[in-house]
Amino acid sequence: MRIDTPTEADIPDLARVHVQSWQAAYAGLLDAAYLAGLSVQERMLSWQRILAAGESSTWVARDEAGRVQAFLSHGPCRDRGAPPDRAEIWALYAHPDVWGRGAGRRLMDCALHTLRMQGMASVSLWVLRGNRRGIRFYEAAGFAEVPGGVQRFELGGRPVEELAMLRFLTEASSPSQPR
Numbered sequence: 001m002r003i004d005t006p007t008e009a010d011i012p013d014l015a016r017v018h019v020q021s022w023q024a025a026y027a028g029l030l031d032a033a034y035l036a037g038l039s040v041q042e043r044m045l046s047w048q049r050i051l052a053a054g055e056s057s058t059w060v061a062r063d064e065a066g067r068v069q070a071f072l073s074h075g076p077c078r079d080r081g082a083p084p085d086r087a088e089i090w091a092l093y094a095h096p097d098v099w100g101r102g103a104g105r106r107l108m109d110c111a112l113h114t115l116r117m118q119g120m121a122s123v124s125l126w127v128l129r130g131n132r133r134g135i136r137f138y139e140a141a142g143f144a145e146v147p148g149g150v151q152r153f154e155l156g157g158r159p160v161e162e163l164a165m166l167r168f169l170t171e172a173s174s175p176s177q178p179r
Helices: 008-025 032-036 040-053 103-117 132-140
Strands: 002-004 057-062 068-076 086-094 122-128 144-155 158-168
Touching: 002 103, 008 032, 008 040, 008 057, 008 068, 008 086, 057 103, 068 103, 086 103, 103 122, 122 132, 132 158
Parallel strands: 086 122
Antiparallel strands: 002 057, 057 068, 068 086, 122 158, 144 158
């Protein structure tokens, strides 16, 4: 997998990965009809807005053919009262066909290295309660659940909870630099 930044030409792949990863990762957590109704076309419009806005940085993992197979977006922490030197992982998704092959790990290493170079002291993220695979991945990357850090809302007609996780970006806990 090669890590770089997306272009407008990658929007269909970003949308495909986004939808198919949600459908696989959130099966059993979100309503099946809601997941089945996710639209690549609608997600393409979202990605056009995201890339045009430039409010976050996005990294992609490409296969040998150059197709996007995973992505990670990060930006300023959006949590109320967060310190100015805290960033946030806004999204990290990989196509189910590449789960366990290192794409997410490489993207996370790249993002953490970039955030450290930008002078960030910590990075947070939100993960759906019950997303055991995601939680294990984030714990392996050095994130820990924030005590009391829970958001409750409705998604796809079902009440859900997200857990806050945090990682400090000190040299002692830093992953290796991206390859």
